[in-house]
Amino acid sequence: MEGFISKKDLLEKTGISYGQLYRWKRKNLIPEAWFTRKTTYTGQETYFPEEKIIERIEKIKRLKDDLSLDDLARFFSPSLDERKFSKAFIIEYNIVSKETIDQYMNDEEITNDSIDQMLSLYMIEKALQSGEVSKEEAILFFEMIQMHAHQFHQMNCELYLIRKKGVFTCFLVSSDSVLFFDRDTKVLLCLNALKCMEELKVKIHEAEAKS
Incomplete structure (x- = not known):
């Protein structure tokens, strides 16, 4: 098979x-x-x-x-817990870079950040590091993640970032979905939410072991 x-x-x-x-x-x-x-x-x-x-x-x-x-x-577990992490902790152990935090979250919002917010920032950083997505496009992606974050509790899902004829868009689908695109559509990035959460938890675990 x-x-x-x-x-x-x-x-x-x-x-x-x-x-x-x-x-x-x-x-x-x-x-x-x-x-x-x-x-x-x-x-x-x-x-x-x-x-x-x-x-x-x-x-x-x-x-x-x-x-x-x-x-x-x-x-x-795919569920998102309610633990809190300080901005200093996130930056010191490079869980998410200071540049990404400063760009997409203000100080008041990040001070007592929870893991679901960190996941959004972590996925944004992965998108930016891919080199396929501009800072302006990443803002749209960030807004979409924030809007649909509750779905991460209920389904194993994937987030697609695509561009067609210069127009950027992003969407969320069940990970067992099969998608087909026409030849003018470029898939910039596909992120599995559960895998990103696992990666984030590994980084948190390693950071806590050092702190």
């Missing part, structure tokens, strides 16, 4: 055991939806989305010595 990996091959490739895999599943570190039963010539076999499952397992292996399984479950 293209894009998928069998359970047997997954265990061999990642070096984990059958017991670890299903323990992590029970602890919600690996989503139930990633376990897909398929009929093969030898019977039923379990397959996983290869890129997602390997990336997740490598993150678990890297973090499990510092975090409990319950903490890891919260870490990988």
